[in-house]
Amino acid sequence: MKNKFRTGFVHFSKVISPAMLATILVGIICGIILFIPPINGLADSGDFYNTLLSNGLYRFSTHYNQYNDFVIKKFGILQYYNENHFYTVSSQMIFVRLAVFLNKLFYSKTVFDIRFMGLVNSSFYLGGIYLLTKSLVTPIRKIKNYIIALLVVLIFGDAAYILFFNSFYSEAQMLIFTVYLFAAIMSLARNIYQRHWPMIGVFFLNAILLVTTKPASASLTISLILISIGLLFLPDFKARRMAIIFGSLLIFMAGTGIYLSASPETRDANNFESFAHGVLLDNSDPTTQVEKGGINGQFALSRGDNYYIGSYTAIKPSGKYVRKNLLRKNGIGWVTRYYLGNPKQLFQLLNVAASNITSIQPANIGNYPRGSGHKALSRYKYFMIYSSMVRFFYPGKYAFDCLMALSATMCYAVGGYLDIKGHRYHGILRFFLVLGLMVAVVYIPIYTIVTAGASDLAQRLFMVGTSLNLTFLLFITDILNHTLWHTDGKVGDDD
Amino acid sequence: MKKIRLMFVAISLFLISWFITPTNVQASTNNHVLLVYDSENTATGAAKKIDTLQRALTSMNLQVKTVDQSKYKKGELNDRYLGVITMINWRELGLINQKFISDRAKFSGIKLHIGQNLSQSEIKELGGSVQKLYRQQFNLKNNDNEQLLPFINTMTIVNKTEKAQQIGTLVTQQSNQQNYPFGIINEKAGYLPFFDTSGLSLMLEIQLIGQLFHRVGTYQPLLTFTKVTPYSDLRMIDELSRYCNKNGISFAISTTSVSQNTNLKAFNRFTATLRNVESRGGIIFLNAPEVSSTNNSGTLLSQQFSTYIVTLSQHQVFPVGVSAEGFWNQDQVLRTNFLQYANHWLMLPSQSQPNFVKQDNDAKAVQESYFGMSMSSLKKMSNTGDIQFSIPTALTIPLPNTDKDLATVKRDLQRNDFAWYDAVSDGLTTKIETPSSLLEYKYGNYYANGKHEEVQISNSSLNKQFGDNKPKATLSRYFKVQGHIFMTFFIIVTIILLVFIYLGQKVYWNRMRRKK
Known part of the structure; x- marks a missing residue:
């Protein structure tokens, strides 16, 4: 019996590699979620507007509310000149334009079907999953390698991620780019390919695309530059170190560029939210606290208000009065100074943020289209073992995130240190990768609270959860491969 | 036979009523x-x-x-x-x-x-x-x-x-x-x-x-300060109302209110300022809120209106009427869920792109509606002394934001010698009626749900009036202590971890040395 199983497995492993297995399984999940009716995806919380505008798409007018409740399947394609052609520039445009092109080619020149977005996203994603799994298991095809492949499917084939693909949220692209660049670094570290430069290219390309997904992604610049430092330790690479430094410089420039490209309106909106959903979220009365900072204490009344007013309000946040008396005063400098004076409030908010890290599937957003027999705002419930487990067990405390980050960094620092001593580069690349991801885990919540308050946390902290997931995957892989401390594969390799 | 006769009577009654009703409507x-x-x-x-x-x-x-x-x-x-x-x-x-x-x-x-x-x-x-x-x-x-x-x-x-x-x-x-x-x-x-x-x-x-249209009359203009919100510089409102009171100028204020955060000190201050306005003879018009371009419902608006009225009157601020931009009267939802609760309106000029909810262009009239007109628009005229106002008119001045603007407003008020409308001596009686509450104003007196209300004068220095009485949670001390204990625990664990890492690393080094 045991022998039968073994020969069966040998046959299986000859036909299907772990990377192939993971890709096929994720592909099946994508197919079921995104393409088999009733299709699933994410409804619009109001974020689609910019993307639609700058990609020549528009919403059909309807008699019902198009926000939050249901996934919208069809959009219109502008037939004439689009004056908002470059209203915002981002790497997301590449994906959307490609989807629109395919849509025009195969479906319609006037109506855009959201499934083409799902198709483009999931095709790129499957490539990423293949590279990711390959970078973690190649060249061995033992059972434990297949377990790693299944773990990849469990974590990154989770519906919480896949649902993003049938939408215009830029998180879909962020996920894809992150998977690629992670795979690139691990492929280099584990010497999967003979030549280094293709994967270095993949890394820099995806890093630049990642920081340019939206203005808020600019905050990832630091992490990505940290990760690219690891590349400097690659052997026989002295001549091309300049290239690496140049690449890092490009990432930096892309980050600054996208940050500056944010329209004044977006900046005002963030400024307002950081005030109304951050500074004012004090348990006691914020009136006098705000006044101490030189802002009219009456603005405390805007606690919990949104920049884009949803209904009826006493004053328009986008109006002249608020701009002059609040938004011109409460820049990042002001907010930082405020939190330095009120650290307790900052930590309260960071804990609020931390409790949102695990909710990758945005709350209060429907996953089903209208007419599919599901109620408004109903959520997709399958293929969510991993995300629901994490949501259940992971403690939502910022201090815990910091401890996790610290222990992961220290853990991989040991491998890195040993590899510096041993003149290897696996552990060094891996260390800088983990360092970069963990810096993001610690830094992004603070950045978010200061720049945009506690609004839209699930989306703004998307990269924190993803970084933790990737690190967790790496950790398990290293334990299974016995490469956590020693990367040469000899010490402790008892298989 | 009897039945037929009854039916005949019924039909003829119906027909008669059919003919009568239109004339009534007319x-x-x-x-x-x-x-x-x-x-x-x-x-x-x-x-x-x-x-x-x-x-x-x-x-x-x-x-x-x-x-x-x-x-x-x-x-x-x-x-x-x-x-x-x-x-x-x-x-x-x-x-x-x-x-x-x-x-x-x-x-x-x-x-x-x-x-x-x-x-x-x-x-x-x-x-x-x-x-x-x-x-x-x-x-x-x-x-x-x-x-x-x-x-x-x-x-x-x-x-x-x-x-x-x-x-x-x-x-x-x-x-x-x-x-x-x-x-x-x-x-x-x-x-x-x-x-x-x-x-x-x-x-x-x-x-x-x-x-x-045979509707001509002679009216005294109502001096009205507009663009007042709970977010305004309250000192300006206070200064202006004091100035008007001192110089015997009766006036009105058109202000919006908030429906949330009414427990904050900022709201207490705002209402204290408005109480001062009331006690200085000013009357208050509740101004319509800003309308968003999406997601508006009439029910929400009327709920908010009730909240405004309830929270303001809890703080002894009693609006005498409502004010809004002109387009509110051209919109079915905005009119029925806001304007029509009051019998005194103050209609202000509309902005260039109004956000209609359900435009019907079928304006209604009310007992008295003041025609809002900016005071500065009269500056073009050479002689403002004996202007005849043939309809109820509110001459509006936007609330100044700076001391310089405040001085300009005071100067303007000094220069103009209008005989301003005085709500008390001219016998203004108004009513705001929502399903849950009734506010009335009669000759300078306020009545809430039929009961006469005295408006208490606030202290002149607004900031001192409200102490910082933070509610202290009984368990907060316990959690604080608990937090400290956890912190110490984690520090100890980290130190032990570091020691272990150091020791473990040494052990590994020794192992590797032996191999070499």
């Missing part, structure tokens, strides 16, 4: 006016003109239904209407809807024509002769008042006949100074060569419309 709706315009010509700011005209009519207690000529349906203008107003905003287009033109010719009620393109039948009704004037500038004169008008390219003037009544005179700039009539009323027909939204021309336009 009797009660004799304040309806139909306003038909040719186009909302954006180049000439026609939307603003229409808005101003609509508000003026509302202040005359007329219910105006506004129709674009392209949407006019045959038979719409009928005996139900007291009068019809034709407004030409785009001379080159003019009236092209023949159904309206023929309906209007048949109509026997009051007719007012504003602008060019008079039809032959209209000219006949106005007295018989017109003349066209080209490329000139005029002085508009009425009694002692005078205002220089902007240069015009073409203008049609109706010559005054003996029985016709003239309102205002246009005087040419040339040395021979020719005079032409500005507005003309000939029995049931009226004419205005243009419609201006400010200054003396507006005053005369209003006077003409008032006389034509």
Whole structure:
């Protein structure tokens, strides 16, 4: 019996590699979620507007509310000149334009079907999953390698991620780019390919695309530059170190560029939210606290208000009065100074943020289209073992995130240190990768609270959860491969 | 047989009632006016003109239904209407809807024509002769008042006949100074060569419309500070109200309110300032909130209105009426869920792009509606001393934001010698009625749900009045201690971990050395 199983497995492993297995399984999940009716995806919380505008798409007018409740399947394609052609520039445009092109080619020149977005996203994603799994298991095809492949499917084939693909949220692209660049670094570290430069290219390309997904992604610049430092330790690479430094410089420039490209309106909106959903979220009365900072204490009344007013309000946040008396005063400098004076409030908010890290599937957003027999705002419930487990067990405390980050960094620092001593580069690349991801885990919540308050946390902290997931995957892989401390594969390799 | 007889009686009763009801409706709706315009010509700011005209009519207690000529349906203008107003905003287009033109010719009620393109039948009704004037500038004169008008390219003037009544005179700039009539009323027909939204021309336009529709009166203007919100600089409101009180100027404030965060100190301060306004003789109009461009419902608006009224009156702030931009009266949802709770309105000029929720252009009238007009718009006139206000008018001044602006406002108030409307001595009685509460104002006294309310005067220094009485949670100390214990625990664990890492690393080194 045991022998039968073994020969069966040998046959299986000859036909299907772990990377192939993971890709096929994720592909099946994508197919079921995104393409088999009733299709699933994410409804619009109001974020689609910019993307639609700058990609020549528009919403059909309807008699019902198009926000939050249901996934919208069809959009219109502008037939004439689009004056908002470059209203915002981002790497997301590449994906959307490609989807629109395919849509025009195969479906319609006037109506855009959201499934083409799902198709483009999931095709790129499957490539990423293949590279990711390959970078973690190649060249061995033992059972434990297949377990790693299944773990990849469990974590990154989770519906919480896949649902993003049938939408215009830029998180879909962020996920894809992150998977690629992670795979690139691990492929280099584990010497999967003979030549280094293709994967270095993949890394820099995806890093630049990642920081340019939206203005808020600019905050990832630091992490990505940290990760690219690891590349400097690659052997026989002295001549091309300049290239690496140049690449890092490009990432930096892309980050600054996208940050500056944010329209004044977006900046005002963030400024307002950081005030109304951050500074004012004090348990006691914020009136006098705000006044101490030189802002009219009456603005405390805007606690919990949104920049884009949803209904009826006493004053328009986008109006002249608020701009002059609040938004011109409460820049990042002001907010930082405020939190330095009120650290307790900052930590309260960071804990609020931390409790949102695990909710990758945005709350209060429907996953089903209208007419599919599901109620408004109903959520997709399958293929969510991993995300629901994490949501259940992971403690939502910022201090815990910091401890996790610290222990992961220290853990991989040991491998890195040993590899510096041993003149290897696996552990060094891996260390800088983990360092970069963990810096993001610690830094992004603070950045978010200061720049945009506690609004839209699930989306703004998307990269924190993803970084933790990737690190967790790496950790398990290293334990299974016995490469956590020693990367040469000899010490402790008892298989 | 009995049954048949009963049925016959029932049917005849029904038929009689059928015939009677329409006459009843007609009797009660004799304040309806139909306003038909040719186009909302954006180049000439026609939307603003229409808005101003609509508000003026509302202040005359007329219910105006506004129709674009392209949407006019045959038979719409009928005996139900007291009068019809034709407004030409785009001379080159003019009236092209023949159904309206023929309906209007048949109509026997009051007719007012504003602008060019008079039809032959209209000219006949106005007295018989017109003349066209080209490329000139005029002085508009009425009694002692005078205002220089902007240069015009073409203008049609109706010559005054003996029985016709003239309102205002246009005087040419040339040395021979020719005079032409500005507005003309000939029995049931009226004419205005243009419609201006400010200054003396507006005053005369209003006077003409008032006389034509027999709604003319004499009113004292109500001084109103607008653009007040809970977010305003409260010191400015306090200063202004004190200044007005000291100088015997009665005034009103039009302010928005908030429906959330009313437990904050900021709201207490805001209401304390408004209480000071009340105790200094000022009256308060609750201003309409900003309307968002998406997701609006009438229920939400009426809920918010109730919340405003309840929270304000809990703090002894009692609005006497509501204020809103003109377009609120042209929108079914905004009107029924906000304006119509009060019987005193203050209608302010609409912004350039109003956010309608359900536009119906079917304005309603109310017991009294103040026509909002900025005080600065009167500055063009040479002599403001004896301006006649023929409708209830609110002269508005936006709340200043800086000390410099405040000084300017005070100076302006000093210079003007209007006899301001005084709510107490002029016997203002108003009512705001929501399903849950009733606020009344009678001769300077406030009544909430029928009970007389005394408004307590707040301290002059607002900041000292409200102490920082933070609610202290009983368990907060416990959690604080718990937090400290956890912190120490984690520090100890980290130290032990570091020691272990150090030791473990040493062990590994030793192992590797042996291998070598």
